[in-house]
Amino acid sequence: MRAIGKFYPRHAFWRFIPAVAILLMLAIFAGCEVERRKSDTELGLTPQQATGRKIYDNYCDRCHRPYSTRGKKGPGLKGIFKSKYLPQTGLPANDERVTDIIRNGRPDMPGYGQVLSSQDIQDLLDYLHTL
Numbered sequence: 001m002r003a004i005g006k007f008y009p010r011h012a013f014w015r016f017i018p019a020v021a022i023l024l025m026l027a028i029f030a031g032c033e034v035e036r037r038k039s040d041t042e043l044g045l046t047p048q049q050a051t052g053r054k055i056y057d058n059y060c061d062r063c064h065r066p067y068s069t070r071g072k073k074g075p076g077l078k079g080i081f082k083s084k085y086l087p088q089t090g091l092p093a094n095d096e097r098v099t100d101i102i103r104n105g106r107p108d109m110p111g112y113g114q115v116l117s118s119q120d121i122q123d124l125l126d127y128l129h130t131l
Contacts, residue, residue: 045130052127055120059112066131074109078131095125 040050056066063073070076080086081093089106091097102121105111116124 043130045127048123049127049130052123052125055116055124056127063109077128080131081129098125098128
């Protein structure tokens with residue numbers, strides 16, 4: 001015991017406490033962004049909205065967070081239809097403008113007019129209205 005105490009005094013232990021506490025806090029708070037994904041039923045989605053959610057997952061989720069105003073590559077879409085204007089463009093937040101953006105894209109966003117049918121876009125809009 002004396003040999004260990006000679007090289008590692010007891011008071012050296014207390015030097016590591018702040019570092020361990022910081023690492024523990026980082027580990028805890030790093031998971032704050034992670035939220036369990038709610039099911040379509042928990043969200044109260046209609047079949048059309050649920051289909052729109054699947055389309056969103058396939059095409060939009062890689063760049064836009066659905067339940068956050070913080071974005072990834074593009075803006076978060078939480079509450080997209082709750083304000084009068086779209087945050088990035090200042091265009092009216094209505095089905096016509098959002099459909100135009102989905103079909104034709106934006107400078108940093110691809111258009112999906114050749115990929116999604118009119119029904120797909122309508123289902124996607126129905127889902128976006130739930131955000």
